[in-house]
Amino acid sequence: MKFPPVEEQMAVIERGIVDLVDRQALQARLELSRTEGRPLRVKFGIDPSSPDIHLGHTVPLRKLRDFQRLGHRVIVLWGTATAMVGDPSGRNKTRPALTREQVEQNKQTYRAQVGAVLDIANIEERENGEWFLRQSFMDCIALASRYTVARMLERDDFQKRYKERQPIAVHEFLYPLLQGWDSVELCCDIEIGGSDQLFNLLVGRDLQAQSNQTPQICLTMPLLEGLDGSQKMSKSLNNSIGVAESASQQFGKLMKVPNELLAKYFLLLTDTPTAVVEPLVQNPLEAKFALAAAIVTGFHGNDAAMAARAEYDRVHQRGGLPDELPEWSPNQDTRRTADGRVALPTGIAAAGLAPSTSDARRLIQGSGVRVDGVVCTDVNAAFGQGTYVVQVGKTRAARWIIRD
């Protein structure tokens, strides 16, 4: 196995990172790996606790890919056991517990999505259920005895919650120990995580040292803010861009990234060199197009990215229609007016363009609804036999086919 010179490796590794504990040890270990021809074992734990991966998750995954390209051994550790405990990092609430079935299901969908970033044929996949699901309660006690309450409470998340009188369940104290123990089981050289993971990663060092292993190097990546520009990207906050979303969805959402965040998105989600990014960001619109194209190409290929761009131009810059226009026709349950026509609010709700008739009415009154391209503000409008294109806002539209 041939590895690039340490200097070169360091440059790749350090791009975009937050913490590195510690830098000298990393250099030394890279040196050693080079002389011995031994790849370093780089672990990344994923708790399959929600069904989808978004761009925020891809930040550490991309760093793993860097390691993979440098020739090192990437270990993806599925937290099948830890997902059932729930990581307290960055949380102000206890996570809901998951069943084994949910975890297994999530893992399957995750796996496919991880493959969009990593060369999945070339990684080591493990599950911490391998050891934790077999251990006894006494093993758990033994593990718990390795750390003190005071040290746990040092942790920012816990301190905050404690001060704010939020509940902290006892099992949440166990989480960092489980994660740290994984590193012992896997003999990790390096562990990667989000910057909120630093505490957990450091616990791994302590446990490794106690087990006579060389403590792992801890490397953290920034947390990616979501489209709202302030909170961490998260599906439940509805500010995320999913890996599995369509090209046009991704493209559109990327155009929504706040201007201030552009440079960060480039740094963490693309390979574009900083020297190119800096001048580019001066023109936010162009930068956004470039960003969206780069990311969408990565997940869907060049053609899909071009098509998404073309659709964006048409829909948003010229007020045109999206590529895919769903069709809708009334059925027996659809309420009709006295003369047998379909009232506009009723139809909008029935066609799924708005959550309720009341909401549809408001949209109509707020001139957010167009029929065949013409704004309609008449709440009492109704349509008989024919075909109509009904648009709600810029992105929601349907072709109504009313046969009678």
Add this chain to the structure above:
RNA sequence: GGGCGGAUUCCAGAGCGGCCAAAUGGACCAGACUGUAAAUCUGGUGGCUCAGCCUUCGCAGGUUCGAAUCCUGCUCCGCCCA
């Protein structure tokens, strides 16, 4: 085990007998503007057969002409003492 405090619409958080579908902020949606689905500004955000009607303020009862607001019990949660 004892004492105290709390549960409000998507979230946070006002309201403490009628003026409450419920302040304010966030989030979200729509509109204007900008070759940005950014920023800024404006409007909206329980449902409906919609100038009216119906259902919401932890759950179940009760007092009252009238309750998110008062009383009783229950459930869940936080804090303090042991």
